[in-house]
Amino acid sequence: MPEGPxxxxxxxxxxxxxxxxxxxxVEFAFPELQPFSxxxxxxRVIEVATRGKAILTRFDNDLVIYSHNQLYGRWFVTRAGxxxxxxxxxxxxxxxxxxxxxxxxxxxxxxLKQDELQSHPFLARLGPDLLSECPDAQTICxxxxxACFRKRQLAGLLxxxxxxxxxxxxxxxxxxxxxxxxxxxxxxxxxxxxxLELARQIIRLTRRSYNxxxxxxxxxxxRQLKKQGLAxxxxxxxxxxxxxxxxCHFCGATIEVSNLGGRKMYFCPGCQPPG
Ligand SMILES: [Zn+2]
Numbered sequence: 001m002p003e004g005p006x007x008x009x010x011x012x013x014x015x016x017x018x019x020x021x022x023x024x025x026v027e028f029a030f031p032e033l034q035p036f037s038x039x040x041x042x043x044r045v046i047e048v049a050t051r052g053k054a055i056l057t058r059f060d061n062d063l064v065i066y067s068h069n070q071l072y073g074r075w076f077v078t079r080a081g082x083x084x085x086x087x088x089x090x091x092x093x094x095x096x097x098x099x100x101x102x103x104x105x106x107x108x109x110x111x112l113k114q115d116e117l118q119s120h121p122f123l124a125r126l127g128p129d130l131l132s133e134c135p136d137a138q139t140i141c142x143x144x145x146x147a148c149f150r151k152r153q154l155a156g157l158l159x160x161x162x163x164x165x166x167x168x169x170x171x172x173x174x175x176x177x178x179x180x181x182x183x184x185x186x187x188x189x190x191x192x193x194x195x196l197e198l199a200r201q202i203i204r205l206t207r208r209s210y211n212x213x214x215x216x217x218x219x220x221x222x223r224q225l226k227k228q229g230l231a232x233x234x235x236x237x238x239x240x241x242x243x244x245x246x247x248c249h250f251c252g253a254t255i256e257v258s259n260l261g262g263r264k265m266y267f268c269p270g271c272q273p274p275g
Contacts, residue, residue, distance in 0.1 A: 004166025052165030073106030140199035155183035
């Protein structure tokens, strides 16, 4: 499942191809959306935004294409009128004079007016988006203390897109390690200082992952690991996620994995003692 940084990177690529350009044609596979094709033809794309794992393509006539990739959706950007070789099903195509932005396999696509976005069932329940709305640490701290969140285990809470939008399994593991919090802890168990540090790591590691194309370890550590011969990105991008049985780069303890919350939860027993 792509996480916020990968969705934002895909949106950036689509934005580079579309923003500022008039759509020569917009094609929908779903019959109920086809009437929108003529309303969007000739209109200019003004923004490609993300809200959690959804992408919002805004046009200059107040219409927005909402798409959610779910597990399998994938965008391709090609030269205008060219299609990639893929066994996937094309769901949405936005063509302009130079490029085509093609969305394959996604099952959730809708066309909404700008003022309908707030009441969309998926968007309405999202917390602030870490990469497009950029909440500050104070805002995240306040959310951690809300009655609906403060008694939930951090392992589950960080994946809840209603808390903040954009975190998935690898960011959750790395954030909790760097914040020094055991995944079974709850915000209610944490000191004010721990909550602030958690909020800072949520922001820092999500932005770093976006800026480095998914390398979450600190740059100095990455340089050191590369010098030790760990040159391939999968060898140096994470400290905790996917590294059960290996040593923590920060404290030397052996990374463990549990099934907390139904998904594999990696953690470092040295950095993250039980609360
Ligand atoms: Zn550790």
